[in-house]
Amino acid sequence: MRVGILGGGQLGLMLAESIQHLGHQALVYERDADSPCHQRLASVTTGTLEDTPRLQSFLQQVDVVTFDSENIPAAPLEPFAAKLFPSLQVLQTCQDRLAEKRFLSANGFSPVDFAWVDEGAPVLATAEKLGFPCVAKTIRGGYDGKGQTRLNGYEDAVRYDRKRQTLDSAPALVLESFVELLAEVSCVVARDASGAIWPFPVFENIHRNHILDFTLVPARLEQNHQTQALTMAGDIAQALQVVGLLTVEFFLAKSADRTPKLLVNELAPRTHNSGHVTRAACQLSQFDALARILTGTPMCRPTLRTGGYCMGQLLGDLWPSVAGALEATPLVQSSQLSELYLYGKTEARPGRKMGHFIVEAGCGDDALNVAQQLRNTVPSPK
Amino acid sequence: MRVGILGGGQLGLMLAESIQHLGHQALVYERDADSPCHQRLASVTTGTLEDTPRLQSFLQQVDVVTFDSENIPAAPLEPFAAKLFPSLQVLQTCQDRLAEKRFLSANGFSPVDFAWVDEGAPVLATAEKLGFPCVAKTIRGGYDGKGQTRLNGYEDAVRYDRKRQTLDSAPALVLESFVELLAEVSCVVARDASGAIWPFPVFENIHRNHILDFTLVPARLEQNHQTQALTMAGDIAQALQVVGLLTVEFFLAKSADRTPKLLVNELAPRTHNSGHVTRAACQLSQFDALARILTGTPMCRPTLRTGGYCMGQLLGDLWPSVAGALEATPLVQSSQLSELYLYGKTEARPGRKMGHFIVEAGCGDDALNVAQQLRNTVPSPK
Numbered sequence: 001m002r003v004g005i006l007g008g009g010q011l012g013l014m015l016a017e018s019i020q021h022l023g024h025q026a027l028v029y030e031r032d033a034d035s036p037c038h039q040r041l042a043s044v045t046t047g048t049l050e051d052t053p054r055l056q057s058f059l060q061q062v063d064v065v066t067f068d069s070e071n072i073p074a075a076p077l078e079p080f081a082a083k084l085f086p087s088l089q090v091l092q093t094c095q096d097r098l099a100e101k102r103f104l105s106a107n108g109f110s111p112v113d114f115a116w117v118d119e120g121a122p123v124l125a126t127a128e129k130l131g132f133p134c135v136a137k138t139i140r141g142g143y144d145g146k147g148q149t150r151l152n153g154y155e156d157a158v159r160y161d162r163k164r165q166t167l168d169s170a171p172a173l174v175l176e177s178f179v180e181l182l183a184e185v186s187c188v189v190a191r192d193a194s195g196a197i198w199p200f201p202v203f204e205n206i207h208r209n210h211i212l213d214f215t216l217v218p219a220r221l222e223q224n225h226q227t228q229a230l231t232m233a234g235d236i237a238q239a240l241q242v243v244g245l246l247t248v249e250f251f252l253a254k255s256a257d258r259t260p261k262l263l264v265n266e267l268a269p270r271t272h273n274s275g276h277v278t279r280a281a282c283q284l285s286q287f288d289a290l291a292r293i294l295t296g297t298p299m300c301r302p303t304l305r306t307g308g309y310c311m312g313q314l315l316g317d318l319w320p321s322v323a324g325a326l327e328a329t330p331l332v333q334s335s336q337l338s339e340l341y342l343y344g345k346t347e348a349r350p351g352r353k354m355g356h357f358i359v360e361a362g363c364g365d366d367a368l369n370v371a372q373q374l375r376n377t378v379p380s381p382k
Numbered sequence: 383m384r385v386g387i388l389g390g391g392q393l394g395l396m397l398a399e400s401i402q403h404l405g406h407q408a409l410v411y412e413r414d415a416d417s418p419c420h421q422r423l424a425s426v427t428t429g430t431l432e433d434t435p436r437l438q439s440f441l442q443q444v445d446v447v448t449f450d451s452e453n454i455p456a457a458p459l460e461p462f463a464a465k466l467f468p469s470l471q472v473l474q475t476c477q478d479r480l481a482e483k484r485f486l487s488a489n490g491f492s493p494v495d496f497a498w499v500d501e502g503a504p505v506l507a508t509a510e511k512l513g514f515p516c517v518a519k520t521i522r523g524g525y526d527g528k529g530q531t532r533l534n535g536y537e538d539a540v541r542y543d544r545k546r547q548t549l550d551s552a553p554a555l556v557l558e559s560f561v562e563l564l565a566e567v568s569c570v571v572a573r574d575a576s577g578a579i580w581p582f583p584v585f586e587n588i589h590r591n592h593i594l595d596f597t598l599v600p601a602r603l604e605q606n607h608q609t610q611a612l613t614m615a616g617d618i619a620q621a622l623q624v625v626g627l628l629t630v631e632f633f634l635a636k637s638a639d640r641t642p643k644l645l646v647n648e649l650a651p652r653t654h655n656s657g658h659v660t661r662a663a664c665q666l667s668q669f670d671a672l673a674r675i676l677t678g679t680p681m682c683r684p685t686l687r688t689g690g691y692c693m694g695q696l697l698g699d700l701w702p703s704v705a706g707a708l709e710a711t712p713l714v715q716s717s718q719l720s721e722l723y724l725y726g727k728t729e730a731r732p733g734r735k736m737g738h739f740i741v742e743a744g745c746g747d748d749a750l751n752v753a754q755q756l757r758n759t760v761p762s763p764k
Contacts, residue, residue: 017399020421020422020726021721021722021723021724022722022724023724023725023726023737025421038424039402039407039424040402040423040424041422041423041424042420042421042422042423042424042426044424280665283662283717283718283719283720283742284719296709297708297709297714298709298714298715299715300714300715300716300717300719301717303717305687306688326679327678327679327680332679332680332682333680333681333682334682335665335682335683335685336665337665337666337682338665339403340403340404341403342403342404342405343405344402344405355405360665
C-alpha cells in the first residue's frame with residue numbers, strides 16, 4: 001500500500017518508519033525542503049498545502065492519507081475525503097477550538113468552562129460573565145501556548161480589547177476559565193475500522209513555558225482518574241468515529257469542593273509528542289498503531305512494559321550544546337537510556353522540538369528523576 | 383557526520399535508521415536499484431563494488447564508511463582505508479576463511495579442527511588425515527550454508543574430487559572436522575575507538591537448512607559457557623583491534639570426553655541477523671551500538687531487559703502467505719509481539735530473509751515457544 005502523510009516533521013518521520021517496517025510505502029508531502037523527512041526518506045514531495053494542483057496530484061498517488069497536524073486547510077482535501085484517516089469531519093472538529101469544545105460539551109465530555117467571542121467583538125463582557133482569571137485562545141492554529149493570553153481581571157481584559165481594536169480583523173476567540181492544575185495527562189487511543197478501541201496507558205505530562213518537557217508512565221495519578229481518563233478518551237474517539245489515533249489532553253484540576261476533577265483540555269486526531277514514550281514503554285508504539293490502522297493491518301493491544309519510563313524533549317534552546325557537546329554529557333552514556341532520537345532539523349529555534357530521549361527505571365517517578373538529572377548534564381548554551 | 387554504508391539490504395537499512403536517529407547522515411552504496419535502502423532512504427547511490435570510479439566517488443563524500451557483508455573486494459577500499467570501520471585488515475581476515483582460522487588458531491581461540499586444500503588440489507588425502515566426517519567449505523564468499531559440502535567418508539571424498547577435476551579451477555578449500563552440536567550461539571561485541579569492549583548478551587541460534595531461523599535470549603546455556611563465550615568474543619575483538627562490531631558464532635559441541643566444548647565457528651565484523659533480537663531485548667540495539675562508534679558518540683552498556691525474547695525470521699519460502707495473508711494470522715495480532723519488521727524486498731526467493739519478528743515472554747524458552755507457535759500460524763504457501 002501507498003500511505004500518504006501530510007507533514008514531514010518528527011511525527012511524520014516516525015510514522016513513515018513504522019509504515020515501512022510493516023512492508024508498505026510511506027509518501028510524505030511537506031512544504032519545507034529541509035524537513036526531517038526530506039533528509040531521511042526516499043519519497044518526499046515538496047509542496048505547500050495551498051498549492052492545490054500539487055497537493056491533489058500527491059493525493060492521487062496514495063491509497064490512504066493522514067496528517068501530522070490538525071492545523072491544515074480542509075477544503076483541498078474534500079475531493080479525497082474517502083482516503084483520509086481520521087476523516088475530514090474529525091479534522092474539522094479538532095482544528096476549530098470552538099467546534100471541539102461544543103462537541104465535547106454536547107456529548108457530556110466535560111471540557112474546561114468556556115465561552116466565545118466573535119471576530120472583531122470585545123472580550124470584556126464575555127470574560128466578566130465567565131469569570132476571571134480566564135485564558136483567551138485563538139480558535140485556529142495555536143499550539144505550544146501560541147495564540148493564548150491569560151486575563152487576570154478587568155484591567156487585563158480592557159487592555160486586551162484596546163489591542164484588539166487596533167487590529168484590522170481581531171480573530172474570533174474562545175475564553176476558558178483558568179484552572180489550577182494538579183497534573184496534566186494525555187491519553188492516546190487507537191480506533192480501527194471495525195470500531196474497536198485500543199488504548200495506550202495514561203501519560204503524565206510536564207510542561208515548561210507551555211511546551212511539553214517530560215512525559216512519564218505510569219502516570220502518578222490515582223487509579224480511578226486513570227480509568228476515567230482512558231474511558232473518556234475511548235468514548236470521545238467513538239463519538240467522533242475516529243479511524244486512526246486520537247490524543248486527548250486532560251487537566252487534573254482543583255475544583256471548588258476540593259475534589260480533583262478531570263477536564264478535557266484539547267483533542268489531537270493524530271500521533272502526539274507525549275506518545276513518543278510508547279516507543280520504549282510499550283511493545284507497540286503510537287506510530288506502529290497508526291501505521292497498522294492506515295494499512296489495514298489488525299491491531300494488537302498496546303501493553304505497558306514493567307517498570308517506569310520517561311521521555312524528555314531536547315529543545316532548540318539547548319541545541320548549541322546538544323549539537324556540539326552531547327557526546328561529552330552523561331545523558332548519552334546512561335545505561336538507563338532506551339532511546340535517543342534526534343530529528344535532523346537543521347535550524348534550532350528556541351522552543352523548537354529537535355529531539356527526544358527516553359529513560360527506563362523502576363517506576364515512573366524514578367524515570368522522571370533520572371531523565372531530569374540526565375538532561376541537566378547538557379550544559380545551557382552561553 | 384556523513385556515514386557511508388556499503389550494502390543496502392536489511393542490515394544496512396537498520397544501521398542507517400540508527401545513524402539517522404543520532405542526528406547524522408547515512409549514505410548507502412548498493413548495486414541493486416530495488417534494494418530495501420533504495421525504497422526507503424533518501425541517500426542511496428546505485429553502483430557495484432567493481433565500478434571503482436563510482437565507488438571511490440561515493441567514498442570521497444563520506445567521513446567514515448562501513449559494510450554490511452565481509453564478502454566485498456578489499457582492493458578498491460585501500461585508498462580510503464583510514465575511513466573504514468572495522469579496518470581493512472579486519473575485513474581481509476574475516477573474508478578469508480583460512481586466514482580467519484589461522485588467526486584464531488594462532489591466538490588460542492579454539493576454532494573447529496581444520497585443514498586446507500590448495501586450489502586445484504584433491505581433498506582426499508587431507509580429509510583422511512583430518513578424519514571423517516568433515517565439511518569442505520570454500521575460502522571465500524559462502525554464507526547460509528552455501529559453498530559447503532559434508533564428506534562422510536572415503537567415498538564422498540573420491541566423488542567430490544572427481545567433480546573437482548571437471549572444474550577449470552577448483553577453488554581452495556578449508557576442511558573442518560564435523561562436530562556434533564549441542565547448541566549454536568553468537569556473541570556481538572562492540573569495541574570503540576578507545577579500545578573499550580561492550581558486549582551484548584549471548585544469543586542462542588536455531589538454524590533450519592543452514593539458515594538462521596530463531597534467536598533467543600537469554601540463551602539456554604550454562605553460565606560458565608556464557609561467560610566463556612562473552613570473554614572469548616571480547617578477546618577476539620581486542621586481538622583483531624576491531625573498531626566497530628564483531629559477531630562471533632560459536633558451536634557448543636560434544637567432545638570426546640563428553641564435556642561440552644565451546645568452539646569458534648566463524649567471525650563477522652559487522653551487525654548480524656542474530657543481533658536483531660537486541661532491537662527489543664536490549665535498551666541499545668546492535669545497530670545503535672555501531673552507529674555510535676561510527677559517529678564517535680560515546681557508548682553505553684547494552685543491557686538485557688528482564689524476561690525472554692525471541693526473534694523469528696520470515697523467509698522467502700513463506701512469502702506468498704506473508705505478503706498475502708499475514709493480516710489474517712495470529713502472528714500480527716499477538717500482544718507478545720515486540721517488533722514486526724518487513725524489509726521491503728520485492729523478490730521473494732526461498733531462503734531469502736524478507737523480514738523478522740520479535741516476541742517477549744517470561745523467559746527465553748517461553749519466547750521461543752511463542753515465536754514458533756506464532757510463525758506456524760502463517761500458512762505454508764501452496
